[in-house]
Amino acid sequence: MELKSFIGLDEAIRKGMKYKPRYKSERVSVSAAVGRYSAEDVVSPSDFPRFDRSAMDGYALRSEDTISSSKTNPSIFRLKGKLFPSSSEALEVEKGEAVKIMTGSMIPNGTDSVVMLEDSSEKGNELRVYVPVRKFQNVSRRGEDIRKGFRILGRGELVEPPHVAALLECGIEEVNVLSISIGIFSTGDELVSGTVRNSTQPFIQAYFRKKGFETVGYGVVSDNEELIEKALNRVEEDLIIVTGGTGPGEMDLLPAVIERKGRFVFRGLRIRPGRTTSFGFYNRKPVFMVSGLPVAALIASENVILKLICEWYKLIQETKEFRTGILARSIVNTLGFRSFVRVKTEGSGELTRVIPTRVTGSGVIYSLIDADGILVIDENSEGIEEGETVRIEVLRW
Amino acid sequence: MELKSFIGLDEAIRKGMKYKPRYKSERVSVSAAVGRYSAEDVVSPSDFPRFDRSAMDGYALRSEDTISSSKTNPSIFRLKGKLFPSSSEALEVEKGEAVKIMTGSMIPNGTDSVVMLEDSSEKGNELRVYVPVRKFQNVSRRGEDIRKGFRILGRGELVEPPHVAALLECGIEEVNVLSISIGIFSTGDELVSGTVRNSTQPFIQAYFRKKGFETVGYGVVSDNEELIEKALNRVEEDLIIVTGGTGPGEMDLLPAVIERKGRFVFRGLRIRPGRTTSFGFYNRKPVFMVSGLPVAALIASENVILKLICEWYKLIQETKEFRTGILARSIVNTLGFRSFVRVKTEGSGELTRVIPTRVTGSGVIYSLIDADGILVIDENSEGIEEGETVRIEVLRW
Numbered sequence: 001m002e003l004k005s006f007i008g009l010d011e012a013i014r015k016g017m018k019y020k021p022r023y024k025s026e027r028v029s030v031s032a033a034v035g036r037y038s039a040e041d042v043v044s045p046s047d048f049p050r051f052d053r054s055a056m057d058g059y060a061l062r063s064e065d066t067i068s069s070s071k072t073n074p075s076i077f078r079l080k081g082k083l084f085p086s087s088s089e090a091l092e093v094e095k096g097e098a099v100k101i102m103t104g105s106m107i108p109n110g111t112d113s114v115v116m117l118e119d120s121s122e123k124g125n126e127l128r129v130y131v132p133v134r135k136f137q138n139v140s141r142r143g144e145d146i147r148k149g150f151r152i153l154g155r156g157e158l159v160e161p162p163h164v165a166a167l168l169e170c171g172i173e174e175v176n177v178l179s180i181s182i183g184i185f186s187t188g189d190e191l192v193s194g195t196v197r198n199s200t201q202p203f204i205q206a207y208f209r210k211k212g213f214e215t216v217g218y219g220v221v222s223d224n225e226e227l228i229e230k231a232l233n234r235v236e237e238d239l240i241i242v243t244g245g246t247g248p249g250e251m252d253l254l255p256a257v258i259e260r261k262g263r264f265v266f267r268g269l270r271i272r273p274g275r276t277t278s279f280g281f282y283n284r285k286p287v288f289m290v291s292g293l294p295v296a297a298l299i300a301s302e303n304v305i306l307k308l309i310c311e312w313y314k315l316i317q318e319t320k321e322f323r324t325g326i327l328a329r330s331i332v333n334t335l336g337f338r339s340f341v342r343v344k345t346e347g348s349g350e351l352t353r354v355i356p357t358r359v360t361g362s363g364v365i366y367s368l369i370d371a372d373g374i375l376v377i378d379e380n381s382e383g384i385e386e387g388e389t390v391r392i393e394v395l396r397w
Numbered sequence: 398m399e400l401k402s403f404i405g406l407d408e409a410i411r412k413g414m415k416y417k418p419r420y421k422s423e424r425v426s427v428s429a430a431v432g433r434y435s436a437e438d439v440v441s442p443s444d445f446p447r448f449d450r451s452a453m454d455g456y457a458l459r460s461e462d463t464i465s466s467s468k469t470n471p472s473i474f475r476l477k478g479k480l481f482p483s484s485s486e487a488l489e490v491e492k493g494e495a496v497k498i499m500t501g502s503m504i505p506n507g508t509d510s511v512v513m514l515e516d517s518s519e520k521g522n523e524l525r526v527y528v529p530v531r532k533f534q535n536v537s538r539r540g541e542d543i544r545k546g547f548r549i550l551g552r553g554e555l556v557e558p559p560h561v562a563a564l565l566e567c568g569i570e571e572v573n574v575l576s577i578s579i580g581i582f583s584t585g586d587e588l589v590s591g592t593v594r595n596s597t598q599p600f601i602q603a604y605f606r607k608k609g610f611e612t613v614g615y616g617v618v619s620d621n622e623e624l625i626e627k628a629l630n631r632v633e634e635d636l637i638i639v640t641g642g643t644g645p646g647e648m649d650l651l652p653a654v655i656e657r658k659g660r661f662v663f664r665g666l667r668i669r670p671g672r673t674t675s676f677g678f679y680n681r682k683p684v685f686m687v688s689g690l691p692v693a694a695l696i697a698s699e700n701v702i703l704k705l706i707c708e709w710y711k712l713i714q715e716t717k718e719f720r721t722g723i724l725a726r727s728i729v730n731t732l733g734f735r736s737f738v739r740v741k742t743e744g745s746g747e748l749t750r751v752i753p754t755r756v757t758g759s760g761v762i763y764s765l766i767d768a769d770g771i772l773v774i775d776e777n778s779e780g781i782e783e784g785e786t787v788r789i790e791v792l793r794w
Binding site: 003030031034035048084085086087088103104105118145146150152160161162163164165166167168169171188189190192193195196197198199200202203205206207209210292293294298319321323365366368369372394397 | 400427428431432445481482483484485500501502515542543547549557558559560561562563564565566568585586587589590592593594595596597599600602603604606607689690691695716718720762763765766769791794
């Protein structure tokens with residue numbers, strides 16, 4: 001891997017985007033779909049609510065009969081029956097009549113509003129109403145929530161808890177979600193012998209699992225071309241991630257295997273940390289190679305792998321939150337590299353201070369736990385001076 | 398349920414806080430702990446890295462031997478062996494000597510820095526170094542990442558992917574996590590008959606599952622005291638949530654059951670939506686009663702149930718993100734009530750517009766899907782005028 005062959009992140013994404021994966025989907029219950037990506041646009045088959053219904057416990061009546069109502073001069077109504085959400089009878093209500101009604105019940109014919117219990121009093125067959133009621137007051141109108149044809153869920157959208165409510169309300173009990181699976185293994189004699197602990201692989205696996213993908217770990221593999229090839233062949237998932245084994249040093253046998261049975265799309269990126277990040281195909285399956293150092297692996301996962309997966313499968317990425325603050329310590333950038341600096345914020349509002357937790361050291365895990373944001377420094381920048389106002393991306397897991 | 402007995406949210410939390418639950422924990426693998434709450438403080442048993450190690454592929458040498466190195470006047474070193482992360486041999490390196498070293502390998506005795514491959518060239522047994530190298534350059538110092546005794550994970554903290562990396566690096570493969578389980582059922586003949594679809598229960602279940610709790614759904618129960626009592630007795634989980642059946646109307650039989658075999662801590666809250674939210678104990682088990690309308694149930698779940706669970710079990714709540722913007726439409730508040738208004742933001746920076754998606758209608762699911770924030774209006778406020786700058790809480794699932 002030659003530094004001069006390294007490419008910029010934007011170019012890497014452009015080059016990587018061209019892949020068109022075949023995708024699988026599966027039909028699951030709406031509840032089981034939470035945390036996964038929809039494989040289809042789901043639209044409401046009908047209006048919701050399906051009818052005008054009461055938004056309160058109270059009395060359904062004609063609003064025009066209450067125009068002059070007041071505490072001292074209540075309107076008087078004749079009570080006629082009771083309506084529950086489970087009622088199916090058709091009640092006809094005339095002028096001067098009211099019907100006791102429970103939240104969620106269908107508004108009876110002839111009425112247009114509901115007066116709350118607190119604003120009325122019942123005595124025998126008589127109802128007194130102490131306030132004027134507006135037309136449609138305390139009434140949820142048919143279709144006011146979700147209109148027939150409204151897109152409840154978009155293709156590629158992450159299913160969240162409120163979708164569960166909306167889909168079920170519309171009578172939709174199952175949805176098609178994308179099945180995207182990732183097989184992950186690590187290379188390195190030092191991992192096999194235990195001199196270095198295999199922490200990056202479970203970390204990256206947890207990261208992608210939390211993002212809604214199925215992940216399978218294939219353990220650690222020695223620095224041996226034959227074994228690496230075997231490991232690549234063993235992965236049954238849609239994508240492969242290999243951690244470790246991409247440094248410019250001589251122990252990096254994975255590239256040789258890739259070059260024999262596949263091809264590289266890019267080898268090495270002008271990003272920091274994560275410069276050894278590479279991507280190619282092996283037996284037509286996408287293979288990402290990331291550093292064995294956890295922070296470098298994370299930066300590559302977030303900015304390269306997740307980004308390309310979202311492009312390929314047309315997943316809608318979460319909107320990122322940003323915060324601005326004053327940089328507490330100058331940061332130097334290597335021209336031509338995009339740096340991802342972990343920062344910790346202190347204070348709030350205009351007094352927010354942005355403190356780089358560690359400028360170098362991609363293995364520094366502590367900085368990940370401590371950090372609450374990422375400051376991205378552009379390729380064209382030589383760095384940012386202490387005291388400058390910067391915009392940071394809020395770190396979310 | 399009388400409006401005048403309704404209490405404010407802060408008072409409700411104070412009253413509810415007094416409960417001291419017994420808690421269970423279970424020992425799980427670090428990977429399985431992600432998304433759950435730690436039952437213990439976990440501290441690093443040793444320094445990490447455990448030794449000074451190379452942060453790069455390159456050559457270990459004495460920095461003082463490179464002081465005057467330059468492109469035209471390189472320092473010359475005699476090469477002596479190679480070190481891999483899996484090496485365990487003890488190499489002694491003298492003045493003028495260098496050792497080829499791979500990322501992650503232990504720095505050999507006698508050296509204090511590593512020069513990158515790019516800044517040197519190897520020819521036979523000779524190494525040329527073209528730049529001066531600082532002491533400890535490209536070296537990860539022992540303990541620089543995590544010091545012995547550093548608290549990696551705090552009791553009550555949500556386990557996130559980077560904890561996986563940190564714990565495994567420190568050789569910790571299992572942690573104790575809290576087991577907190579919630580049993581949920583719904584009441585209402587209209588749900589049993591299917592006139593109204595049971596969407597709130599699966600929604601709230603998905604909400605609490607995503608927050609790291611085990612949830613079990615017990616389906617729907619008719620408006621019948623005996624059946625409601627049976628349902629309460631059937632729940633084996635630590636906490637009970639009942640959706641529906643808490644309106645001030647006459648079909649609300651759950652309160653009668655609670656009053657017979659338990660007690661209420663509060664009945665009705667001065668919040669909007671969610672004013673029917675109630676809390677008590679049944680057979681000494683906490684029971685939350687929330688509206689059957691999804692938005693009201695959500696506001697209660699987030700601001701009452703989750704808040705009390707966090708207090709009881711001493712869970713560390715996620716830090717909330719806030720955003721400011723200009724209110725696009727006036728909102729009226731009922732004095733004495735705290736309102737939770739769903740809003741949608743448009744634009745960014747100083748031009749951010751905050752648009753209430755729906756001011757009333759707690760059943761309005763669409764507003765949940767569309768909204769990206771919540772604007773909280775205080776009890777003492779009569780409302781907020783269009784054009785005022787407001788701070789909203791970013792909605793996260």
